[in-house]
Amino acid sequence: MTNTHRCWVYGDNVNTDVIFPGKYTYTLKTPEEIASKALEDLDPTFATQVKAGDVIVAGRNWGMGSSREQGVTSLKYAGVNCIIAESFSGLYFRNCINQGVLPIVCTGLHLTLHTGDSIELDIANHTIISGGNHYSFSPLSPSVQKIFDAGGLLPMLQKQFAAAK
Amino acid sequence: MTGYTFVEKTLARAAGRVNVRAGDILDIQPDVMFSHDNTAAIRRIFEKIGAQNISRPERAVFTLDHAVPAPTTEHAQNHAEIRQWAKAQGIRQFEVGRGICHQVISEEALVLPGEVILGSDSHTTHFGWLGAFGMGVGRTEMAALWATGQLWIRVPETFRITLIGKPPAGVTAKDITLRLMKDKSVGGGAYRAIEICGETLQHWSIDELPVMPNMMAEFGAMSAYIAPDERVLEYVHARRARAVQAADSDPASYRFRPYEPLYPDTDADYDEDYALDVSTLQPQIALPHQPDNVVNLSEVAGQPIQQALIGTCTGGRLSDLEAAAAVVKGKHIRSRLLIIPASSEVLLEATRNGTLATLIEAGAAISTPGCGPCMGNHMGVPASGEATIMSGSRNFKGRLGTTDAPTYLSNPYVVAACAVAGKIIDPAEIIGTMEA
Numbered sequence: 001m002t003n004t005h006r007c008w009v010y011g012d013n014v015n016t017d018v019i020f021p022g023k024y025t026y027t028l029k030t031p032e033e034i035a036s037k038a039l040e041d042l043d044p045t046f047a048t049q050v051k052a053g054d055v056i057v058a059g060r061n062w063g064m065g066s067s068r069e070q071g072v073t074s075l076k077y078a079g080v081n082c083i084i085a086e087s088f089s090g091l092y093f094r095n096c097i098n099q100g101v102l103p104i105v106c107t108g109l110h111l112t113l114h115t116g117d118s119i120e121l122d123i124a125n126h127t128i129i130s131g132g133n134h135y136s137f138s139p140l141s142p143s144v145q146k147i148f149d150a151g152g153l154l155p156m157l158q159k160q161f162a163a164a165k
Numbered sequence: 166m167t168g169y170t171f172v173e174k175t176l177a178r179a180a181g182r183v184n185v186r187a188g189d190i191l192d193i194q195p196d197v198m199f200s201h202d203n204t205a206a207i208r209r210i211f212e213k214i215g216a217q218n219i220s221r222p223e224r225a226v227f228t229l230d231h232a233v234p235a236p237t238t239e240h241a242q243n244h245a246e247i248r249q250w251a252k253a254q255g256i257r258q259f260e261v262g263r264g265i266c267h268q269v270i271s272e273e274a275l276v277l278p279g280e281v282i283l284g285s286d287s288h289t290t291h292f293g294w295l296g297a298f299g300m301g302v303g304r305t306e307m308a309a310l311w312a313t314g315q316l317w318i319r320v321p322e323t324f325r326i327t328l329i330g331k332p333p334a335g336v337t338a339k340d341i342t343l344r345l346m347k348d349k350s351v352g353g354g355a356y357r358a359i360e361i362c363g364e365t366l367q368h369w370s371i372d373e374l375p376v377m378p379n380m381m382a383e384f385g386a387m388s389a390y391i392a393p394d395e396r397v398l399e400y401v402h403a404r405r406a407r408a409v410q411a412a413d414s415d416p417a418s419y420r421f422r423p424y425e426p427l428y429p430d431t432d433a434d435y436d437e438d439y440a441l442d443v444s445t446l447q448p449q450i451a452l453p454h455q456p457d458n459v460v461n462l463s464e465v466a467g468q469p470i471q472q473a474l475i476g477t478c479t480g481g482r483l484s485d486l487e488a489a490a491a492v493v494k495g496k497h498i499r500s501r502l503l504i505i506p507a508s509s510e511v512l513l514e515a516t517r518n519g520t521l522a523t524l525i526e527a528g529a530a531i532s533t534p535g536c537g538p539c540m541g542n543h544m545g546v547p548a549s550g551e552a553t554i555m556s557g558s559r560n561f562k563g564r565l566g567t568t569d570a571p572t573y574l575s576n577p578y579v580v581a582a583c584a585v586a587g588k589i590i591d592p593a594e595i596i597g598t599m600e601a
């Protein structure tokens with residue numbers, strides 16, 4: 001199944017401080033508040049204009065820096081369920097899976113796109129279609145896919161432990 | 166067919182697989198998992214999972230180190246919850262004053278060469294000095310580890326750093342690490358595994374070996390590794406022998422499991438190679454507010470300093486205290502000099518060998534082993550506007566508690582010299598020459 005998604009396009013080495021400023025990490029608690037600060041120091045238009053189903057398309061090393069989980073959840077609460085990048089920081093990639101947001105590693109895409117452009121995403125066939133070109137990406141490994149499908153690490157374990165009782 | 170890196174070998178072992186490659190995703194069972202003052206918060210997540218007991222409790226370790234002795238009732242309450250949880254679950258827990266997690270776990274030889282240790286602390290890269298794979302994890306991940314004993318991981322690519330030459334007198338592992346940070350920037354490690362090698366390592370004391378792996382957290386690395394040499398293997402051996410002799414020890418226990426150091430294949434595949442010649446390096450200093458904002462010490466000489474701190478998991482070992490003592494011996498300090506040993510063992514040895522007496526005679530203040538003001542909690546936080554120079558690893562804005570207190574990072578000789586002079590100064594100006 002192919003779905004159309006609007007893109008927010010960013011460059012290389014975007015760090016978690018500009019994705020979700022550290023000063024809010026202990027004070028903001030509700031999903032709405034957290035979403036309202038997403039990308040505050042990178043793109044002030046993002047939080048007010050993002051729509052559910054939008055995706056982020058970025059360059060290398062997306063999410064470098066602190067391990068804060070809000071780097072992922074702020075985008076998730078804003079409606080982003082998929083982030084496409086040339087590469088991710090290791091911790092950010094982990095946080096995506098653990099929070100149920102799909103990280104797609106795909107080379108060569110972000111330089112061809114501008115914010116506001118649309119792409120077609122066929123997750124089941126690991127394919128992105130953009131400007132008539134097909135880009136394929138690797139599936140998640142089965143164990144990671146299992147966490148992702150459960151909605152993240154905490155919900156997966158909750159289900160496992162509830163079933164074992 | 167190319168050979169395997171250290172991480173490929175050690176993570177394959179932890180996953181019960183024969184061969185793995187960078188990029189593979191595995192479920193690994195760490196040999197050791199630890200948490201510190203954040204243990205009570207992790208327990209709250211653990212309870213949400215619905216698990217009752219910590220799986221593989223023999224592998225778990227708790228330390229109390231980040232705010233010790235408890236500065237407030239709230240912190241004391243946190244510690245009390247952790248003690249109670251440790252007791253209920255039968256977890257090895259180290260008390261207030263024993264020291265900082267990374268130092269204590271090393272001294273106790275709780276993790277061994279070739280093993281995997283996961284800790285809810287970003288400086289878990291530290292254990293690379295023992296030839297172990299150490300990685301920091303989030304609180305949710307530690308809760309998951311307690312619940313299931315395993316965690317998924319993507320095998321990282323390896324970035325090899327080769328250190329060339331003998332460092333000049335007065336140039337320590339800290340200077341070399343700061344210089345690497347400057348050359349390649351914070352994030353230069355880009356969540357890869359770092360392998361540190363080269364002839365320079367032989368010139369580092371055993372206390373200096375952890376400095377660079379420790380600060381690979383600032384470098385953005387997932388883990389770090391130094392191939393364990395004879396000295397390191399002897400260190401581990403002696404520590405284990407001591408533990409075996411302890412009255413309550415059971416030689417059949419998990420603690421005395423066999424282990425096997427692992428080394429990368431000579432034809433392993435590296436993502437990046439970088440060589441640093443240290444033979445003409447000068448003492449380095451990181452200026453506020455980032456560990457890669459590094460210059461030669463001489464460029465900032467004369468800046469006033471109100472507080473000098475020898476401590477933290479990066480720079481609070483015996484050789485750091487001894488370096489400070491060598492500089493202040495027979496002098497009297499002008500600015501405050503705070504000494505916070507990384508562990509009780511460091512404190513005890515510094516007491517026995519006279520190092521502490523020298524420091525106290527010069528006017529230093531000695532505190533309980535632990536993290537001290539490193540997280541801005543207590544015990545030596547600066548007033549606004551006051552400059553601190555320290556042997557630690559992080560000088561981010563606000564790290565010591567207030568955003569307008571500039572913090573400098575340097576080696577322990579420099580820290581102590583600044584305390585004597587009340588300003589940034591080359592230690593050679595205080596003690597004449599750095600030649601031993």
Ligand code: SF4
Pocket residue numbers: 231265266286288477478479535536539540558
């Ligand atoms: S000494 Fe500082 S850097 Fe080290 S574990 Fe403690 S708070 Fe972290």
